[in-house]
Amino acid sequence: MSTVRVCAHVAAQLAEHGWCVHPDFIDMSLRDALAAETREHWQRGTFRHAGVGRGKTLTVRPEIRSDRVLWIDPAACSVAQTAYLRHIETLRVAINRALYLGLFDFEGHLAIYPPGSFYRKHVDRFADNSRRTVSAVLYLNDDWQVADGGQLRLYNIPGTAAQPLDVPPVGGTLVTFLSDHFPHEVLPATRERLSLTGWFRTREGLG
Ligand code: OGA
Ligand code: MN
Numbered sequence: 269m270s271t272v273r274v275c276a277h278v279a280a281q282l283a284e285h286g287w288c289v290h291p292d293f294i295d296m297s298l299r300d301a302l303a304a305e306t307r308e309h310w311q312r313g314t315f316r317h318a319g320v321g322r323g324k325t326l327t328v329r330p331e332i333r334s335d336r337v338l339w340i341d342p343a344a345c346s347v348a349q350t351a352y353l354r355h356i357e358t359l360r361v362a363i364n365r366a367l368y369l370g371l372f373d374f375e376g377h378l379a380i381y382p383p384g385s386f387y388r389k390h391v392d393r394f395a396d397n398s399r400r401t402v403s404a405v406l407y408l409n410d411d412w413q414v415a416d417g418g419q420l421r422l423y424n425i426p427g428t429a430a431q432p433l434d435v436p437p438v439g440g441t442l443v444t445f446l447s448d449h450f451p452h453e454v455l456p457a458t459r460e461r462l463s464l465t466g467w468f469r470t471r472e473g474l475g
Pocket of ligand 2: 390391392452
């Protein structure tokens with residue numbers, strides 16, 4: 269399927285349900301390139317402990333999240349990152365067409381969860397700024413098995429009663445959801461867990 273059609277499908281799912289899990293959003297060669305770069309950066313020591321909150325209230329809280337992140341600089345992207353950001357731009361346009369959300373830009377980071385790391389239940393939209401509107405998590409893992417753990421656990425999914433939905437971080441899968449609607453958490457894994465996580469933002473927001 270072409271990127272345009274895949275993105276139209278994701279946008280239609282988001283419009284209907286508010287969330288979407290799409291396997292094989294990118295092809296294996298792009299996933300492998302992004303994963304290899306992520307490991308290279310990790311080995312060079314450029315990742316930082318992820319923070320909680322934003323601006324003046326940004327703090328490292330290892331009891332809440334223990335992943336390490338490297339923010340993507342749109343002005344200094346690798347070839348693989350540029351290729352992914354092109355997919356993201358196609359998706360932004362498709363979501364705006366389907367949901368009229370007025371998504372304006374995208375901020376994202378590479379993330380590594382060393383074995384045993386986690387991110388406790390949270391909501392992606394900040395309390396003091398409403399720009400983050402759609403979350404988009406792309407997994408970069410190779411041959412992930414359910415027994416490896418590391419699921420993304422999504423709460424408040426309509427139709428699943430009180431049961432949360434667990435999504436294993438299978439490489440190439442893109443998970444999207446409305447950033448203010450779905451509390452979620454990352455369960456610990458027995459293996460290193462790689463992702464490229466980002467947020468489509470509106471131009472203006474409170475704060
Ligand atoms: C996040 C997050 C989910 C995941 O970074 O805010 O919830 O599956 N990530 O990595
Ligand atoms: Mn999150």
